[in-house]
Amino acid sequence: MPAARPETPLLDRIESPADLKRLTDPQLEQLAQELRAETISAVSETGGHLGAGLGVIELTVALHSVFDAPRDKIIWDVSHQSYPHKILTGRRDRIRTIRQAGGLSGFTKRSESPYDPFGAAHSSTSISAALGFAVGRDLGGVCETGLGDAVAVIGDGAMSAGMAFEAMNNAGALGKRLIVILNDNEMSIAPPVGALSSYLSRLYAGAPYQEFKAAAKGAVSLLPPPFQEGAKRAKELLKSVTVGGTLFEELGFSYVGPIDGHDMDQLLPVLRTVKARATGPILIHAITRKGKGYAPAETRGDGGHATAKFDVATGEQQKKPSNAPAYTKVFARTLIDEAARDDRICAITAAMPDGTGLDLFAERYPSRCLDVGIAEQHAVTFSAGLAASGMRPFAALYSTFLQRGYDQVVHDVAIQRLPVRFAIDRAGLVGADGATHAGSYDVAYLANLPGFTVMAAADEAELVHMVATAAAHDDGPIAFRYPRGEGVGVEMPERGTPLEIGKGRLIAEGARVAILSYGTRLEEVRKAAESLGRRGITPTVADARFAKPLDAALILDLAANHEALITVEEGAIGGFGSHVAQLLAENAVFDAGLKYRSMVLPDVFIDQATPEQMYETAGLDAAHIEARVLDVLGVARLDEKRA
Known part of the structure; x- marks a missing residue:
């Protein structure tokens, strides 16, 4: 029996973002509390992405109170952060259909709502898309809802991918009015990795952050006007209250932050100032907490990233029991077994250690488990380099994410005939995540490459043998695919036996x-x-x-x-x-x-x-x-x- 729905008197009055314009700042804070309660309640009944949405509750309310969607284009990246946005944009009555047949998408979707200007079910695309809207606006583009500000909300690890920096480099050179909000929750699906994460951590590690927090709190008049062209003194003031934004400034962006992304007294003045005064590209660095406001999510290692239906009071998930092992765990355990006999075997993941089972591999062989962040292109070429060095790399990627590294698969792996092993998880139709996450194309896009060996496991026992086959295969690249979920319950071998290549x-x-x-x-x-x-x-x-x-x-x-x-x-x-x-x-x-x-x-x-x-x-x-x-x-x- 579902838990009682939360009382949400203010949220009950919101039919569209326009209704937020009539609320006072204290009422906006109350609305954020009600929106958090409603988000938790809805996801408890449907399952889905929880932690990322809870981390942007205040930011969602602030954005929709300051900007004028759908004329202003707010692009969520990765858009599993968008559940609260959907609730505020006329879809609350359908939020409990999310990720179900005939229901709302778990991501932004252009065909679903004019408030979803761009789909972003994969990561790191928002700045490119927002820049497209900004340039289109200035060139006289035509859009049914109009073309106002372009706002990219990029977070949950999405800034770690190279495409985001390619877009920032282009945006800085063009100088168009463009607003980027870095939702920095120190998290993607897994704990963050890489130099960028360390850089962002240093930005808010010390006293200067607290000084800026004090300066930003309160009224707009307390903020410097950093956005007026030719105002040298304003630029100096901006630098004095920001902390280490050099990286972003070198890319041509004005930088504001870091600010507390859960403090409406900071968010609202900053966003209002940016809305009123920005002339070129600007980045607002907001610090948030994944799973904010719901203890079971906050205390989970992934911040409550994705969940089955759960009990709101305890956070306990309602998962169906199964006697068959999950394919992902079969892969991980078999790879661990192979690695015990071959110290050349290593595993590569692109910010998905839990999703690919490599968290288990990392526990046993931490030095041989390499998480590159949300960077599939790099993951593929990095694996190619490992193979060229004499290692036996297993690049464990979802089928739909491997698509992002296809040029590297062709040029850096296939043409050079390097023995990279591709473990392709989530093959086939995956269910609630829909078309954007379906593993539909890997057979077609890999089997047309000369020298590639391409396998598919019919059941969990076959997967064991295919991992062993890949481990023993040094004659060019090899890939094996397997679906999400549990196996069919066949008898499992004690260990894998390499298959004869090309034999059914x-x-x-x-x-x-x-x-x-x-x-x-x-x-x-x-x-x-x-x-x-x-x-x-x-x-x-x-x-x-x-x-x-x-x-x-x-x-x-x-x-x-x-x-x-x-x-x-x-x-x-x-x-x-x-x-x-x-x-x-x-x-x-x-x-x-x-x-x-x-x-x-x-x-x-x-x-x-x-x-x-x-x-x-x-x-x-x-x-x-x-x-x-x-x-x-x-x-x-x-x-x-x-x-």
Whole structure:
């Protein structure tokens, strides 16, 4: 039974950000308290990203009270911070549908609301996008809601990626009025790493921060006017009350901060001054706490980043019990086992040690677990350098995040034929995070590269063998993919055995039609085969294991001995099925009359739902596989005629 909803008398009066303009500063503080309570209550019922949103409650209220959205473009980066923003922008009545089928997205989404000017489900894109809005505004761009200020709120580790600095460098050179708010919570999904994090920590470590805090508290008149062109004395005053903003100033930004991002007496005057006086690019450095105001989130190591449904009173999460191990943990434990026998094995993560299971690896081998921050491009080339040095690097990245390093995969890994091992987590459709986080394309974008070995685990036991295969493979790059969530409950081997490269396996022999599965749809293929058996149709079932190199002997044998061949995969057009079709065409198999069908993800972005619902929508569940077999054999049409 859900907990009682919090009392929110002020929030109940807010239908749009315009309503905040009528509130006094003390009322805005009260509104922030109510917004925090409502956010906690909503996420307790739906699950989702919690800590980042709680850390920007006051900032969200202050921004919407000072700026004029949707004319002013507020871009949240990473936009899992945007739940409070959604509540204040006319979506409170739907906030308890977030990340569910037909409900609100867990990220900003242009098609969802005019208050979401730009989607930012991955990180470090907001400054580039905001600069685009600013330049478009000055060049006479046309937008239905108008073009006012461009405000990028970048935080939760997003400033650690190179793209943010590329954008700042460009913005500083252009000199356009642009507002960047660095939401510095000393956190991304995991504790921060790198020189930038250390630099930001030094900015608020000493007494000068407290002096600025005192200066910023109170009235606008206490702040220096740093934004008037040609005011040399104002510039000197700015430097005297800021702490170490040299890095940002060298990039062409005026720097204000650090300020307390939870203190409305600081936030409101600073934002109002910036709104009134800024002429060029400016960065406001706000210090926040991830999970602020909710003890169970504040005390968690990740600041309550993501959560299942939970009890508000205790913070205890409501997770479904399972007897099968999670794929991510299977990968981590197998890699630890391999690393115990090979001190050349090391692991690389891009700010996702928990998500990829490498937190477990780090506990055992801290010097060989390397977190590069939110920097996938660097992660790939760094791994290439490690491989060139004689190490055996495993780059553990989500499929959707590996896309960000694709140029490096091509140039720095594939062309140089370096044995980087890519452990691709979250393959296939992932559920509540929706299209932006779906692992839909890695098979297509890796299997087209010369010299790449590309595998997909059908179950958790196969994943163990594929980790062992990758560890033993030194002849060029190799990748293996596996989904989010628990395995299927198969018997687990004591340790992995390297597979023969490019060899699949026959699961069941039948007649007329062969179903060749690639990845974890094999379980659905088995279910379809069982149902077909009750109709008197016994298909041959095989597990490809490899998309590259293909098991040509297996595939051509299946084609020669069956009327029809159907491939099934959790990837987009251009992946495994396309490679099979090429092989069949090159061997003139179609001339012999083979009926070939490829079941892939449809050519659309599929919105969030449960994984089961998403695969049903995609037509890749057991029922759709069975229907495809019946259709290709003509059985479905005969049934329809009899009906």
